[in-house]
Amino acid sequence: MxxxxxxxxxxxxxxxxxxxxxxxxxxxxxxxxxxxxxxxxxxxxxxxxxxxxxxxxxxxxxxxxxxxxxxxDISELVITKGLTREVSEYATRAAHVELAAKRRRRHAATAPRVGDRVPYVILRGHKTSKTYELAEDPSFAGNGAYVLVGTSEGR
Incomplete structure (x- = not known):
């Protein structure tokens, strides 16, 4: 450490x-x-x-x-990260930022704003998928559709 x-x-x-x-x-x-x-x-x-x-x-x-x-349970797999600036101001693609943009496209009124913490889970995907592409709102994801962040198992 x-x-x-x-x-x-x-x-x-x-x-x-x-x-x-x-x-x-x-x-x-x-x-x-x-x-x-x-x-x-x-x-x-x-x-x-x-x-x-x-x-x-x-x-x-x-x-x-x-x-x-x-x-x-999916509730044990929820990750939260803070949205520290506008989505367009991020230089790199991060899971919580991509999900904030996705939520804005779905329903702008309830999308996270600067200063909010963005809860997300990582969905199962293709092994070549980027982690930020697999981020989803926990309310949109079903149990059994996730893997540990940072592993390639099940992707």
């Missing part, structure tokens, strides 16, 4: 730790889905508190299987 990104146990007493403390990683960042946050929190608990590395590996395998077999 890089600068300002860590996880560890906070100890103020000799007999037991006070809490699992994380900074700057997926468990505390707002731009990751609940599935990723919860999975990473589960791994950290197993590794740091229980000292069970093999158990953490099995836990991750189980979570991935749940995801790939459609047993994860």
């Amino acid at each position: 890089g600068k300002k990104r860590y996880a560890g146990l906070l100890w103020t007493r000799a007999d037991r730790h006070d809490k699992l403390d994380t900074k700057g990683i997926e468990t505390v960042r707002r731009d990751n889905c609940a599935f990723a946050r919860n999975t990473i929190a589960g791994v950290l608990r197993r590794v740091l508190v229980l000292r069970d590395v093999p158990g953490s590996v099995e836990y991750v395998k189980g979570r991935i299987e749940e995801l790939l077999t459609g047993r994860v």
Whole structure:
């Protein structure tokens, strides 16, 4: 992990730790889905508190299987990112920006505005598809139509 990104146990007493403390990683960042946050929190608990590395590996395998077999509710896969400027002012194509433009074409009155957080999921698509092309409003996407961001599995 890089600068300002860590996880560890906070100890103020000799007999037991006070809490699992994380900074700057997926468990505390707002731009990751609940599935990723919860999975990473589960791994950290197993590794740091229980000292069970093999158990953490099995836990991750189980979570991935749940995801790939459609047993994860879509609400756990929603990512949100802030729209910091007008869509036309972005130099690169990002998932939340493309979705904001798509929502504006669908219904301008309810489209995200500058300063809003844009919720989205990544739909299953062709393996050559760009992630920003697969972003969709969670209310338009059905369960089972998504994969983990950053993977090519199921695309």
